[in-house]
Amino acid sequence: MKMGLVGFPTVGKTTLFNILTDAGAATSRFGTSARAESHVGMARVPDERLTRLATLFKPKKVTPATIEYVDVAGLRRGDADSGLALADLRNADALLHVVRAFQDPDLVHSEGEVNPARDIDTMEMSLILSDLDIAQKRQERLQLSIRKTKRSEEQKELALVERTLAALEAEKPLRGEVFTPQEQKMLRGFAFLSARPILHLINLGEDDIGHLADFREHFGLETTGNRPGTGLLPLSARIEQEIAELPAADAAEFQNDLGIPEPCRPRVIRASYELLGLISFFTVGEDECRAWSIPRGTPARRAAGAIHSDIEKGFIRAETGAAADLLEAGSLAALREKAGLRLEGKEYEVQDGDVINFRFNV
Ligand SMILES: Nc1nc2c(ncn2[C@@H]2O[C@H](COP(=O)(O)OP(=O)(O)O)[C@@H](O)[C@H]2O)c(=O)[nH]1
Ligand SMILES: [Mg+2]
Structure with a gap:
């Protein structure tokens, strides 16, 4: 399963991608151009049960479940190239939206002042507009073709496309719509982005780390996590990056001092796994103990x-x-x-x- 990282430029996507995957991609204070390459990396899904099963069986090999993360180039509003970055995301099963909440007077935010609630809505709107474009093009084609041949399958598809258009025109992401399995199959080819489950990661600054518990109230996000197929999780990519670079003992102390209950890496990976609707079963033996991912x-x-x-x-x-x-x-x-x-x-x-x-x- 694949998660695509989205977000405006210089919000901390690549920093986070590196924490999750150890891929060591270069971060940039200038934001990458939309033509820049995407990074792909694997994250091992932490699972206490697998670790303990391994101590029981002492196998030659322990294989955890994995999630693939794709870090695409940042999106700029009105950027003609952003279509490319979005195209990169269409293969992803779910989206991870990195949202800037940290203040940094030296790092201009492409959306203006730092405002996570606004960025979440703007990003949702970009996804909706990109889907709207796809749905409208398909509607036109189907209407033309139906005028010629009147095939019933095409009429069915048109009705479905028009339903998605109605939702999108009302500025509603498709992940909130209910489709039958047959309809989902028909829609698969469109790879609608607003239909993907989404996890918004609120990237807190060093000064805001005390708001891990009340970040919803602090940033006006009280109801955002209640939307269908939507998750919300606070973290500080910068601090986590620093923690990851410390020796284990110092890391634990530093983390404690800051009041961070658990590093973000396992939290984000677990939340991703959940958002993807995955569960794990295990196979065990002396050769290998392994976790396998399947949809619930x-x-x-x-x-x-x-x-x-x-x-x-x-x-x-x-x-x-x-x-x-x-x-x-x-x-x-x-x-x-x-x-x-x-x-x-x-x-x-x-x-x-x-x-x-x-x-x-x-
Ligand atoms: N002050 C501060 N800077 C951050 C934080 N997270 C990322 N940055 C900086 O923002 C810049 C862009 O980060 P990057 O991960 O490349 O962002 P991307 O463009 O979204 O991939 C880098 O200089 C980071 O060090 C943070 O939590 N606090
Ligand atoms: Mg980047």
Whole structure:
């Protein structure tokens, strides 16, 4: 799964991208041009359960779940090139919007004075306008083509496109609209950006770090997080970057002094995972302990496909237990003895934290 970082220039996107992925991309006080290349990096999803399973099995290899982050060049309003940056985002499954809340008199903000609530609305509006453009073009084409041939599929699609247009013209992001699975399939090709779930990261300054707990009231964001498919999370990229560069003991002390309960890296990655609607199941053994990502609600047989299509095709049963129970029992044998392992069929809905051994025919 892929998350795209969006945001105005010099708001801290690349700083954050580096914290999340260790990719070491260059930050800039001047903002990158819209033609600059995007950075792509992988983040390992921190999972206490996997760490503990690994101490139990001592495998040769421990493989966490991952999320891909894409840091695209900053968007400038009215910039003809911003279409390019947006195009880069259309492959992303969800968006991470970095919002500047830090003050820095030497660093001019492209949107004027620092105002996170305004930036969030402006960014949403850019996404809506870009989708509107796509929907209008499609509407015109469909109308032309229907005049010639009157194909019923095209008429169905036109009705759907017009529904999206109505929402977009009312300045409503598409993530708030309800579409049937069939409609979602029809819409997939449009890659509408306002339909993506979005996580707004409020990048606090050194002076504002005391507002980690009350940032909503402080910046007038009381209701923003209640919008559909929308998450909100405060952090200070600059401080986190400094913490990441310190030796572990000093880092913990510095973090404590500032009143930061937990580093932002695991918080952001976990929030991303949640926003993407993902859960993890585990496979365990002496060779490898591994976390696998699947969308919440995935039946066992399809979940097997995350590992290999042959296991999905030849699926017989899923021998399943909970990681917490396995950790408590101390071994698979002990868990089996306590009747903590069940045989589940293909329709079983895999739960977050399941440890699964798939039985299959090849
Ligand atoms: N004062 C301050 N500066 C920051 C903070 N976060 C990022 N910056 C600075 O803003 C500039 C742009 O950061 P960068 O991550 O390249 O932003 P991007 O253009 O959004 O990718 C760099 O000089 C950063 O050091 C912050 O929390 N406080
Ligand atoms: Mg950048």
